[in-house]
Amino acid sequence: MYFDPLYMMILLVTLALSGGVSMLVKSRFAAGQKVNISSGLTGADVAKAILMDAGITDVQVLVHHGFLSDHYNPLNKTLNLSKEVYYGRNASAAGVAAHEVGHAIQHAQGYFPMWLRSAIVPVANIGSNLGPWLVIIGIVLMSAGRALGYSLALVGVILFAAATLFTLVTVPVEFDASSRAKKALARMDVVAQGKEYNTVSGVLFAAGLTYVAAAISSILQLLYWAYRAGLLGGRRD
Numbered sequence: 001m002y003f004d005p006l007y008m009m010i011l012l013v014t015l016a017l018s019g020g021v022s023m024l025v026k027s028r029f030a031a032g033q034k035v036n037i038s039s040g041l042t043g044a045d046v047a048k049a050i051l052m053d054a055g056i057t058d059v060q061v062l063v064h065h066g067f068l069s070d071h072y073n074p075l076n077k078t079l080n081l082s083k084e085v086y087y088g089r090n091a092s093a094a095g096v097a098a099h100e101v102g103h104a105i106q107h108a109q110g111y112f113p114m115w116l117r118s119a120i121v122p123v124a125n126i127g128s129n130l131g132p133w134l135v136i137i138g139i140v141l142m143s144a145g146r147a148l149g150y151s152l153a154l155v156g157v158i159l160f161a162a163a164t165l166f167t168l169v170t171v172p173v174e175f176d177a178s179s180r181a182k183k184a185l186a187r188m189d190v191v192a193q194g195k196e197y198n199t200v201s202g203v204l205f206a207a208g209l210t211y212v213a214a215a216i217s218s219i220l221q222l223l224y225w226a227y228r229a230g231l232l233g234g235r236r237d
Contacts, residue, residue, distance in 0.1 A: 010224055014217035021206070021213045028206040029068065032092030033084070035199045038192045043085040043093035050101040050184045051079075059104045063087075070096050072103035074118065079104055091191065095200035098185050099207070102177030111176070117169045123159070124166035131160030135225045142230075153229035157222070164222045167215040174211045178204040 041049065047061045064070065064080035072079050079100050085093045106114045138153025182201060185191045191200055226232045 004228075006227075007224060010220045014213075014220060017213045017216060018210075021209045025068070025206045025210060028203045029092045029096075032095065032199045032203045033088065033090045035091040035196060036089055037091055037094050037190065037196050039190050040089055041094065041190060043081055043088050043097035046094045046185070046190055047079055047081065047097040047101050049188060049190070050098055050181075051104065053184065053188060054101070054105050054108070056104055056108050061086075068096075070100050072100045072107070074103075074107045074114075077104070077107075091196050091199035092203050094185060094191055095181060095203045096207075098181030098190075098200075099177050099204055101184070102180035103173075105180055106173070106177060111173070113169055113173045113176070117166060117173055120162055120166050120169070124163045127159035127161070128163035131156045131158075131163065132221075132225060134159065135229050139228060150230065154231070157226050157229050157231060160222055160225055164215075164218040167211070167218040171208075171211050171215055175208050178208055 044061050044063075051057075051059055051061070058077055059072075060078045062078050062080050063086040064082055066082055067084065069082050070080065070085050079097075081097055081100065085096045087093075103114070105111075134156025135153045136156075138149045138151070138156060141149030141152060143149075181204065182197070185200060186193070186197060191197050223232065
């Protein structure tokens with residue numbers, strides 16, 4: 001199955017897409033690190049200031065190991081920033097820190113897309129890992145004349161569709177967090193208009209493209225598995 005030329009073509013496209021976006025993010029982040037912000041605040045300072053401005057007092061800002069490993073954990077309400085962001089006093093650090101606070105604000109305000117994304121995480125994890133294998137097993141059974149094969153392949157496609165839905169919902173969640181971040185940075189004069197603000201916008205836009213790339217890749221794979229299962233273009237043996 002994995003040596004299917006069509007699947008290999010999809011795999012190459014998705015790898016090229018994700019690789020290109022990853023290079024863009026690293027490039028923009030590195031460029032942003034060279035632009036010091038006039039407020040002189042570290043990423044940790046920026047995060048704490050925006051949290052305070054939003055009236056959020058139950059979120060901890062912690063330093064986290066790993067390059068670009070920044071994330072907000074809604075389970076224990078911690079905002080985890082990589083060392084480059086936590087201690088950085090530049091446009092990249094300010095932008096990434098503010099973006100993660102955007103997720104904390106979404107959580108505090110019950111932002112529906114974020115709630116939906118969290119709700120489908122369990123089935124999405126199962127779908128991304130188990131879905132393709134169910135389709136493959138279903139195709140093998142269909143080729144052997146087993147009626148159960150089609151049903152099994154259908155279940156696999158549905159499970160993988162849940163994983164695809166997760167990637168699609170993630171896109172507006174991430175861009176909304178970036179929008180909140182830029183508005184807060186500008187309103188609180190953390191970054192100056194012009195080069196500082198534009199650099200932050202560039203870093204956050206590039207980061208957002210990683211989720212767009214992930215969604216496109218998942219859609220292509222979903223269409224492939226649906227095709228192989230016979231849901232698109234007729235039944236496949």
